[in-house]
Amino acid sequence: MELNKIKQRLELALRPVEKPPTLEEVLEEVSTRGVLRGPVDWVFPAWMLYVDYVVQKIAESFQLTEEEKAQLLQFRHAMRRLLLDMWKQTKEKLTALHKAVVEGMFKIERGRLYAPGAWMYINANTPHIKINDISTSARFSDVLKLPHERLELFQLGWRASDESQKKRWPDMETAQPWQVFAWVATRYGDVYIRAAMVNLTHEGVSASIHIIARSWRHRWSKAEAISLVVDYLRRGEWAPLFTAWLGDGNARWSKVLRGKYILSIAAKESWRLGLVASTYEALVATGREAFVKLREAADVYGELLDLLKAHKWTYIKLATDDGLRVAYKLMKEREKAVLRLKESLQRIRS
Template sequence: MDRNKIEERLELALRPAEKPPTLEEVLEQVSRRGVLRGPVDWVFPAWILYVEYATQRIAEAFQLSEEERRQLFHFRDTLKWLLLEAQRQTKAKLTSIYKAIVEGTYRMEGKRLYAPDGTWMYVGRTMYIPIHGISASARFPDVLKLPHERLELLQLGWRASDEGEADGRPVIHTAQPWQVFAWTAARYGEVYTYIASVKLTHQGVSIHVYSKARNWRQKWNKNEAISLVADYLRRGERSPLLTAWLGDGKIRWKNILHSKYMLSIAAKEPWRLGNSMGAYEALVATGKEAFVKLREAAGVYGVLLDLLKAHKWFYIKLATDDTIRVDHKLKAENGKIHTKPTDRPSRTSTKPHKTTPHQQRSASKPRSRADKPGAVAVAGLIMHLNLVSGRGGSLLAGHYTRDPEKAHAAADKLKAAELRPNIVKIGPYYMIYIATTDLLGLAEEDDAVRRAVAQYLTEKAKNGTPRQREIAEKILQRHPFLNPGLPLLQNQ
């Protein structure tokens, strides 16, 4: 690997953290990608923050005896000590190697780069430094309280994916803090843990933790476990598939946000688990129902995954819950209004309202997601606000799709919420919209919708075209409940 690239990675790892990690930042990374990455002085405190959070939430969510609580918090303190010791060793090793590279005193032996003091790092397709002598054992309590046969199903899925074997005992090697707790809960008892290595990435470093469940014997080899997961699935039992997915499941955020449901798992021999999607990926199931059944199979384990903010569990929730998916889409839209969706908005105004053909033609062509105006969530759909001129002007909320079947499905959702949608073809798109009366009725019932509409209209009243300003001011004047905290706008 190029010396400049190695030096660059080391500088990223050793750069000072701009500020200490916050719990919000840590949970965001864990729920989005599972792994914590950043400078050494950020990542290790972030792991410690997560360990403190996870143990506290487990203690609050599960009924534990005093002895079990003592074990849980001792497990927490053990992990924190390991991380603090590993941070010191990591900083010292990376500093030594960086100094050797800058001064040109390093040497290469195969894939190892050595500093003069003997400190080395692996330099290949990945770069990492080994961590030595930082290990400890601690007991993790039985928080799930599952019958042995149910617990064994969860263990089977882990064995089919991320779990390995050492000295006849189950082990896991992970860079994802939530996996430490999710796996250990299924292999409770005495757990031997050590910080194995620190990997250098484009974003700093990531920490790799090794855990061994000393009170359990490994029951299956890898191929046997994978075949058993498939056998259970054919019989309708999905618990092993759930933990196999938590280990090696393939995540495609874009697909799931666009309602493309494919449940696939990385596997060296995909045919053992499902249809091959490539050399090392098995397509196990398709369709929303596959994810619904997987979520239902979790039971009490889902409670744990929820509080751990596991990104793969969040993926399952995105696939199965329209409200969560819409909420996530709104968050992902840079600069957009984020409103909390309602499960079933009802109409409060029954006054009929029709848009003229001229108004329909005046509705603007769907723009890119980056250019769209304010957004609201209605009946599980993202709808974008538009002012249309027409006679007198009006405010619409529209949802766009190219697929006529999806257009009618969206209209059915709105009808089920007691709204009166219209569908109009605009170029290659279908616009499914609700008119001003329905939209204002929702705004009266839902404070989040009211804020979104008020913010959109206020912005247009200030910075829109002359016609937009005129329409926005008129609507705000006629409906003061939209912005009770501000004085009414006056026509200029």
Template sequence: MGKISIDEPRRRLELALRPAEPPTVEEVLEEVSRHGVLRGPVDWVFPAWATYVDYATRRITETFRLSEEERGTLLNFRDTMKRLLLEAWMQAKEKLTTLYKAVAEGTYRVEGNKLYTPDGTWIYIGGATLRLKIHGVTAKAYLPDLLKLPRNRLDLLQLGWRASDEGEADSRPFMQTAQPWQVFAWIATIWSSLHIHRFSNADTPGGKHSCVQ
């Protein structure tokens, strides 16, 4: 396929890579309150998620009576999430930079709905949002039983998630979301071993997505 108009992908890549100041807790909470998701340049979105993880962890320790063991499990969950965010951030920025360089220099190619660089890095450009896959960023983590509810009451909460945003893969429930509050709200109803995966939207308004199983 020959060259196509690349103006919109170029604009979105420029937005995703524009410099950004570190987010404050107040900015992060305002963004989540107004939009549900965290949106902005790659150097703002990933630190903003990490800031939210810190905030949520602190609020959990203030709200729930945790044993020392439960507190340690919670802090390990926080640290695992932040490590994955850092890994995804570095990978996303490297790929976005490579993509933008190829677009700026005219060395890209388009096949179907994907834009490729000479080294094979690609981004999906076929919809309203550019989508960039992040590979190999995964970990197993645990969240302590925060709610301490009887099984029958937990089943009702889980039923609500299954009727809305929860999916199933290999007989295990999963949540794929761009909303940071959903990660903690959903995990609190299952409190079992979790496999956390991350991938990113390169489109500035799109934010960053996580998948938890």
């Protein structure tokens, strides 16, 4: 990446925040984009606000024992502490990098930019910094209370998509706050949480969290999981495909708002999942009925995704609820009109 673009990304990341994030803003971002992006001093408070909100909603909405509620609160505390430390380290590193770039006190070597006290990866479309030595452990409650056989179907879909393997344990790295809770609900128990990295985007930063589920052991390779998802689908069981789509499904908002329903999943070996739509995309199904099947497969999991405001779940609901889709389109049109009005007023004032 060119040096002036790196400097611009650093300035976007470090720009002052006029006001702290509101819960409404955070939930809007999660429900439409999944990822929280913005200045460092906005993103990390937004993450913490979201964690607080979700833990409270889960405690209110699901039948949990007092011990399970206490575990949830401890999980919240662990996440907040990790995010606070991650915020501090991110700010320190990006400030040092920006100062070095401005003053010319840096060197570039093997795709990295080195500055006094910090370095970053720049040999990619999205430069990023690694976060060091920030981790915690916690325990997440069994929120869904699903029979093991049913829970395993959801685990299978995650394994076929975003879930990886750390030694013998399942793990997940994500920049999407909703996905932290959606995944760990299927891998409840003892979890190890690590601050992974911070990406420098066109809008500021996004933060990635790495979670290892230490109460579970891996059962399937990636290829085995994908094959099993397909086998279950052929037998009429959509639950594994549901979580596979939550992980790697392509959400094409403009198409679904126009009533065009395409269920496709990003995959390196796309031929395993269905018709090859492109090199890394499988076309699994078309038509509204496919999304109806996904929604039905969610069962109680859908209740959790509702309160998480997960953007992939919002997409499924838009595809299956005509009234909601019309209301959503009207809301977006009003938002665009308000934005145009604000821009016009700003031009007049300037």
